[in-house]
Amino acid sequence: MHDLETLNAGGYASATHLKLTCPLPTGLPPAILSLGNTLTRLDLSGTGLSSLPPNFGASLPNLRILFLSNNNFTTFPSVLSTCPSLEMVAFRSNGMTSIPEGSLPPRLRWLILTDNQIETLPEDLGKCERLEKCMLSGNRLSSLPETMSQCKNLALLRLSANRFSTIPSWLFSLPKLAFLSFAGNPCVEAQTSAATAKAGNRFDLEKIEWKKLEVQETLGEGASGVISKGLWKQSEEYAEEVAIKVFKGAGVMSDGTPADELAAVLAAGFHEGLITVLGKVVGHPDEVVEGSEDEKKTKFQGGIVMQLIPEYYSALGLPPSFDTCSRDCFPEDASLSASEALGMLTGIAGAAAHLHQRGIAHGDLYAHNILGSKADRHALLGDFGAATIYGTDAEVYAGMEKLEVLAFANLLEDVLGLIRKDMEKKPETAVVVASDAAAPPTMRDSSELTKEEEEAVVQGLEKLHKQCADPLVDSRPSFEDIEVELEDLVGFRGMMRIPIPNLN
Structure with missing residues (x-):
């Protein structure tokens, strides 16, 4: 956090990040505009601002991230369209009512407009080809501009607590949309x-x-x-x-x-x-x-x-960063064995299948919302803050499950990276599977895997990832199908143990 006195005295001349929390009754301090050579992140939330100067964009050509939440902007400032590098904009809880055409930054990737009074969105939102994350909960929206169907990179969309009587059908064909919530709307009351x-x-x-x-x-x-x-x-x-x-x-x-x-x-x-x-x-x-x-x-x-979850359970990942936007982060030393990963993934797929059978979309199926125990090869899906009860009518919101399958594809991709890290750490000598003299030759214990079996598991997960990430939403498998595929890789279906299949 920074202070206004030091800013005005030139104390932050080479700052890349600046955050002020003091009231700014006379508007944006001119000293901020002198930081254009270095400033990439600016946070002026809660300072009472209601406008920006006309030279804002020209003065801050390197600005990437702008937080102006809890202020008094009733209209989205059109000057932001002149910010050549701006990717993330936050105007939460401003009492904002309008967004003029032509006001959005050309490189917009992350837009936060939560808790305002917006009734319509500009048609040129569809021109934001890089838009990946869009937070619109708590407004007065009853429709979306159809031009948004051109936002092919949109991965996360929050529409909860608005006035939608229907959800646009084209949302369920967006190739990268994996996280969608629309609870608290008339269409799901x-x-x-x-x-x-x-x-x-x-x-x-x-x-x-x-x-x-x-x-x-x-x-x-x-x-x-x-x-x-x-x-x-x-x-x-x-x-x-x-x-x-x-x-x-x-x-x-x-x-x-x-x-x-x-x-x-x-x-x-x-x-x-x-x-x-x-x-x-x-x-x-x-x-x-x-x-x-x-x-x-x-x-x-x-x-x-x-x-009460035991202390040895821990979050599988970390929340997205400004750079990763809609994808989780992971500690440098994080890893999972193939058997640990399979146990956890199978459980999460089963939990997701259970939810969708009840007409519930989790909406936030991320590694950072999963608690896992390596010792038990078990995982728990938590945090229902973005969940939507959409109902069990097959003709209504039929694409909800297939959208969430893409979120599971992202999880698969992340877990594959953790498995590869684990395999790199292991010595070349393969682990021998303990035999059970009482078991027939076709019975296997998947708690430990040979190197060849681990490689087969990786191939199987890669194949499943490709299916779950299919850009044609309707071609993706259901969570019930995913659970069966994972059980095959684990080496059992119900009580019937079977060998890991040849995936070559």
Whole structure:
């Protein structure tokens, strides 16, 4: 973080990044425009700005990333179209109502307009050929310009909490769209209500009184709420260690609303590849039944009690960076053995199949939302913040599953990189598979693989990746088909163990 006094005194003359948080009542400080030779990232969020000077683009030719969230821009500044290098623009929570034609930067790759009052988008958005990530949740949109069908590089689109009565069919043919959410729109109100009612009537979904919960240390905190370790006191003699998530805020997050996330989590039900929800919190002291909008935005919005995940589970990846945009990052030393990867991938494919059978798209199927245990070769898919309950009518949103299959293709590609790293670290001598004298010759234990088997697994995953990443969306396999393919590679289907097939 930087300060205005030092900026005005010329103290940041060669800065590449600049962030100010102080109020700027007189507009953009002229000293910022003198940093044009070096400045690539500028963050002026929360400073009260409402306009930019006409020489902004010409003065900052190297600017790539611009954050202007929580300000007072009611109109998208047209001067940004003159920024030759600008790739990422964020105007979250500005009260913005309009985006004039011709105002978008020519190299736009990442656009954040979450939580505004925008009713229409400019037709020339379709000219943004590099657009990869577009965040539009929490606006007043009821349609998208058909020119957006030309955004062939679009990978992530957030449309939650808008006014769509239908979702454009051409979205389901975009070759790179893998992450789509549109919860909280009229087109899915009925599906969400039905799924919520069904989840609420589940006989095995406990209603857990807040007074029976003891909240301990915080495990994690996101935009939608806080997850804490705790105890569920089921009787005077017995208490179970659990994780407690308390949803807060009625506002719109980047992916959607806390209410829609809660609905999707409860509708998801039980699966070994999902974090188990033990019950729904009732009787919280901050629960708001009546009150002002400000009270509702800050008070308790629901809560769930979940199984506590052992500490030896860890995130499979890291969130995308500014450079990777829609793709995850991974630590330099990260790796997975072929058998570890297969176990995890099979479980996640099964979890995704389970969700889509219930008409739920996860919307954020990333490695960083997966907790994995190498020792157990097991993985859990979490974070339903971008989930959409789209329903089970085969004629409605039939392409949702195939879009998410592309997200799984991205995961496959990343995991293949981790397997190759693991294989490079191993000595040339192949690992011998332990034999079981009682087992017939065709039975195999896939917990350890020879070098040749690992290479066969890599070939199989490469083949599956190609199928899942097919640019023709309808040609991609279903998650149920993917699960079967992975089980074949693991060496079993159900209780029937089979040899790894010859994939040459």
